[in-house]
Amino acid sequence: MKYDRILIRYGEMTTKGKNRNIFVRRLKNNIARKLQAFPRIKIEYMRDRMYILLNGEPHEPIIDKLKTVFGIHSFSLAMKCENDLAAIKETALAAVRQLPYKGKTFKVSARRVDKQFPYRSDELNHEVGAHILRQTEDLTVNVRQPDIDVRIEVRQDGTYVTCHDIFGAGGLPVGTSGKAMLMLSGGIDSPVAGYLAMKRGLEIEAVHFFSPPFTSERAKQKVIDLVRKLTAYGGKIKLHIVPFTEVQQAIYQGVPNEYSLISTRRAMLKITDALRRRQRGLAIVTGESLGQVASQTLESMYVINEVTNTPVLRPLISMDKMEIIEIAKQIDTHDISILPYEDCCTIFTPRAPKTKPKKEKVLQHESQLDLAPLLEKAINETETIVIDEEAGQADEFTALF
Ligand SMILES: Nc1ncnc2c1ncn2[C@@H]1O[C@H](COP(=O)(O)OP(=O)(O)OP(=O)(O)O)[C@@H](O)[C@H]1O
Known part of the structure; x- marks a missing residue:
């Protein structure tokens, strides 16, 4: 199981009320232009975030290009799975295993946006954290200052797992100010x-x-x-x-x-x-x-x-x-x-x-x-x-x- 998408968090534009759609669409177009050399990617966007589906394209060069796109606050490699505890555990473990985790500390931070999901956030933290600990060596828990923050977000359309935030260029998407x-x-x-x-x-x-x-x-x-x-x-x-x-x-x-x-x-x-x-x-x-x-x-x-x-x-x-x-x-x-x-x-x-x-x-x-x-x-x-x-x-x- 590999990272299959990049999650993009918007910068300042989230505060821009009704203009937000214009901002998001412009950001999407700017990103699509920037990533023309990667024809298999697909961009999904919504009001509060965007996903670049990699569809087999390599993530390193895409990450380098994203660092120069204004309007991005931060972004992370992400994996998506079903809203199912076993699937979430396996996905979180796979996400950690793709990092050089040995000798590092971690914590799990779950967020349950979909309230129909039967486990509360703290229950998820425990379940997933225990699973990762059991299945890895030389990795310990530190809830205050972890090296790796395994973030789990259970949304209506599925669960997203990320481990590592990369800072974006900030600012506003080019073209939105005239x-x-x-x-x-x-x-x-x-x-x-x-x-x-x-x-x-x-x-x-x-x-x-x-x-x-x-x-x-x-x-x-x-x-x-x-x-x-x-x-x-x-x-x-x-x-x-x-x-x-x-x-x-x-x-x-x-x-x-x-x-x-x-x-x-x-x-x-x-x-x-x-x-x-x-x-x-x-x-x-x-x-x-x-x-x-x-x-x-x-x-x-x-x-x-x-x-x-x-x-x-x-x-x-x-x-x-x-x-x-x-x-x-x-x-x-x-x-x-x-x-x-x-x-x-x-x-x-x-x-x-x-x-x-x-x-x-x-x-x-x-x-x-x-x-x-x-x-x-x-x-x-x-x-x-x-x-x-x-x-x-x-x-x-x-x-x-
Ligand atoms: N040949 C030029 N073509 C276009 N704009 C110019 C040109 N020369 C100066 N400018 C504009 O006038 C500004 C002030 O120029 P000046 O040479 O006084 O300052 P500067 O501090 O050396 O700026 P720069 O490092 O940008 O040349 C420049 O920053 C630029 O915006």
């Missing part, structure tokens, strides 16, 4: 911001500003590789690559040096907002955190943000660099981010950018430029790549507009 555009540079911060945004249930589309020939194909490839890492959490992600050279040059030539960074950021935000409108997103996500560099003082953010009313979400706003790096390592984007390829912003960065820019000054300088047609051109010439982890990572270069 869509946002992630401004993605090649740095450490914005991929982490994208990860955290997806953790709150946002679907993201990435926007990258690219200034050839000042930035190279390798810099572009770096961003594609970063998006690919994020697809482990977000499934299919669109990456919009905006040709930004002409806009940057116009700003560089027309705006005093110390203000050019602010105007560049404003232009980026305007373009991202236009793409957001086309793609029907409702927010923009950036990797900004407060006070790190000149463009991230509150004064700068105020002047940059002034170009739009769209919510600009900054998941890293209160984080220290070390905390951000920690997450970047955990999601495996760090080593790509630290590759030394140039970013469009660093190339044009003035030596002494204003840290407290005045809005009136910025507007006055920008009024001397005719940026609108250049912004329009950049938007129209934006190239979109669809990156899909589960579809063999085939990149399709598609002109969506």
Whole structure:
């Protein structure tokens, strides 16, 4: 007798009242997408839990994939049997025997959801516990802090036995909170911001500003590789690559040096907002955190943000660099981010950018430029790549507009 299913416990969504069905269905679809490579699995879902029936598929790789699906609180390998004492005893014993149990402690925690079942929970604990003790060697009982917690749940449709909980990624299923555009540079911060945004249930589309020939194909490839890492959490992600050279040059030539960074950021935000409108997103996500560099003082953010009313979400706003790096390592984007390829912003960065820019000054300088047609051109010439982890990572270069 082997584990035949994986029991999935939902995260925060269990508190979401009548929206729960939408959440559960989305989670089911996200999991099904993630497990496309395992055609024999079947997913059964209900309001309070989900089961993946393995039907002979191997559980280890499936467990690895489930760890990156947002909306899962925890999951466990499970076995199902009839609501019959003898069957429950045998199933619980088989579940323990599949673990390296020797020298370990255990307890049985039964829960009788089906009140028609003739044994109370404490009776089941004793019966099953005694059976396991009799049939194994070198395994002892510890009810306070057991190594193995044999959980038995007697429900109307059958009894489920699990022994070991694995933590899920938490958060909300991607797509349940709507869509946002992630401004993605090649740095450490914005991929982490994208990860955290997806953790709150946002679907993201990435926007990258690219200034050839000042930035190279390798810099572009770096961003594609970063998006690919994020697809482990977000499934299919669109990456919009905006040709930004002409806009940057116009700003560089027309705006005093110390203000050019602010105007560049404003232009980026305007373009991202236009793409957001086309793609029907409702927010923009950036990797900004407060006070790190000149463009991230509150004064700068105020002047940059002034170009739009769209919510600009900054998941890293209160984080220290070390905390951000920690997450970047955990999601495996760090080593790509630290590759030394140039970013469009660093190339044009003035030596002494204003840290407290005045809005009136910025507007006055920008009024001397005719940026609108250049912004329009950049938007129209934006190239979109669809990156899909589960579809063999085939990149399709598609002109969506
Ligand atoms: N070339 C770019 N394309 C898209 N977005 C960008 C680009 N450069 C900067 N951004 C956005 O602006 C934010 C602030 O950029 P900045 O370079 O000031 O900070 P950072 O801390 O170095 O961020 P990161 O590590 O994400 O590059 C980035 O997190 C990102 O969201």
